[in-house]
Amino acid sequence: MTRSIKLAFGIDTSPVRSLEILAYIVIIGWGITAASEIISVILFSLLLAYAYLPFPNWLMHRFQVRKSMAISITVVAMLLIYLILAVGLFEAGFRFRERLPLYEQHLSSLYAQLVAFLNSHGFQSSAFTSTNFYSSERVMNFVSTLLPKVIGLFSDRVLVSLLSLLFLVQIAESDERAMRPITRRLLYYGKDVQRYIAISAQTGVITALANLAVLIALRVDFPILWCILYFFLHFIPNIGFIIAIVPPAALALLVFGWKRALLVIIALIVTQTASDYILQPVLMKKSLHISLLEVTVALMIWGFLLGPPGAVLGVPLTIALKKYLQELQAESEFAAP
Numbered sequence: 001m002t003r004s005i006k007l008a009f010g011i012d013t014s015p016v017r018s019l020e021i022l023a024y025i026v027i028i029g030w031g032i033t034a035a036s037e038i039i040s041v042i043l044f045s046l047l048l049a050y051a052y053l054p055f056p057n058w059l060m061h062r063f064q065v066r067k068s069m070a071i072s073i074t075v076v077a078m079l080l081i082y083l084i085l086a087v088g089l090f091e092a093g094f095r096f097r098e099r100l101p102l103y104e105q106h107l108s109s110l111y112a113q114l115v116a117f118l119n120s121h122g123f124q125s126s127a128f129t130s131t132n133f134y135s136s137e138r139v140m141n142f143v144s145t146l147l148p149k150v151i152g153l154f155s156d157r158v159l160v161s162l163l164s165l166l167f168l169v170q171i172a173e174s175d176e177r178a179m180r181p182i183t184r185r186l187l188y189y190g191k192d193v194q195r196y197i198a199i200s201a202q203t204g205v206i207t208a209l210a211n212l213a214v215l216i217a218l219r220v221d222f223p224i225l226w227c228i229l230y231f232f233l234h235f236i237p238n239i240g241f242i243i244a245i246v247p248p249a250a251l252a253l254l255v256f257g258w259k260r261a262l263l264v265i266i267a268l269i270v271t272q273t274a275s276d277y278i279l280q281p282v283l284m285k286k287s288l289h290i291s292l293l294e295v296t297v298a299l300m301i302w303g304f305l306l307g308p309p310g311a312v313l314g315v316p317l318t319i320a321l322k323k324y325l326q327e328l329q330a331e332s333e334f335a336a337p
Contacts, residue, residue, distance in 0.1 A: 032305045040309035041156060045163030046186075047316055049171060050194045051201075052078065052164065056172045071169060085228070092225045099221070106254050189323055193316045197235075199283050204234035207275040214267040218260060220248050236311045237295050241272050290319060 032039060055077065056070035065073075171186050173179050179187075208227040215223035226248045233240030245268050253261035298318035302310035 029305055036306045036309075040306050040313065041160055042163065043306075043313050043317070044309065045160050046167050046190075047193070047197070047313065048160065048164035049167035050190050050316075051197050052168050053172060053194065054198070056168070060172075067172060071165075071172060074168070075165065088224070088228070092222055096222070103254055110254065110257075189320045192319045192323060196316060196319055199280065200235055202283055203275050203280045204231045206279060207234065207271055210271045210274075211268055214271065215248055215264070218252065218264055218267070219256075220252050220264060221255065222251070223248075237299065237315060239299070239311055241268075245269075290315070290322070294318060 052074055056067070056074045059065050059070040059073060060067060167186075170180075171183050171190075173183060208231045211230055212223055212227045215226060220226070226244070229247065230241075230244040233244040236243075245265060248268070249261050249264045252264045295315055295318075298314040299311055302314035302317055304310070306313060
């Protein structure tokens with residue numbers, strides 16, 4: 001990577017020049033961190049535009065519809081999808097509230113078993129006898145406290161939606177000769193990003209359906225909700241699966257006990273392993289050249305620079321950055337005498 005950067009920017013190997021390049025990188029990193037909020041909004045919007053782009057392009061090429069009509073149909077389709085998801089989430093929330101007293105009873109029994117186990121092994125404390133922490137009142141208070149914070153994100157979500165629509169209008173074009181230079185550059189550097197999104201979406205859908213069958217077979221409550229959650233968290237490499245496995249496993253532990261929860265964890269790990277080592281390599285083939293080490297380092301670096309959004313944006317940004325550096329390296333080698 002160091003050699004590629006040196007070739008790309010035509011720098012020498014002197015210590016002074018190396019320190020200058022390091023200083024530039026630190027300044028750029030500081031600038032990215034300082035403006036991380038607005039940069040994350042812009043990059044999220046562009047990422048969504050890349051995700052939406054195949055649909056209007058398909059409409060324009062397959063049915064020869066105008067660009068404005070294709071984008072209008074895309075917007076309507078996305079709104080319908082969001083509406084269906086919102087209705088489903090509200091319905092799941094109402095069902096969860098209805099079953100909350102039942103969950104409280106199961107949690108009380110589970111807690112009593114835990115206290116008895118700890119007392120039998122010499123761990124005795126008055127804190128173990130408190131049952132206030134699992135009361136339904138505390139759960140609802142937690143939800144009521146968390147809900148305003150979630151609603152507070154609505155303004156950013158609206159801004160991201162508007163920006164993604166503007167990006168989509170810019171990059172969606174049926175006639176390549178009519179493309180503007182900025183559109184060509186966005187499409188050029190976003191080509192591999194689109195392929196990554198498509199592959200992640202395909203593997204996410206297939207694995208989510210497999211998880212749905214597992215959760216239904218194991219009689220875990222709200223299996224569709226957990227599979228939808230898994231699909232979206234699937235776009236966060238490595239970390240997303242760990243987060244997605246917690247709710248169904250915790251619910252299985254709460255309702256059926258530790259044996260059923262262990263079965264849920266093992267089954268979901270099996271489906272994820274099959275997705276990572278069988279399904280995803282088949283879909284990727286040789287279209288994307290990014291290793292697990294690069295993914296891990298990308299999550300660390302972009303997570304540090306952008307915060308939590310870096311977990312989603314890390315891999316697409318790394319793919320685009322690698323393509324940019326490879327292009328600069330090719331230009332430097334071509335211009336070299």
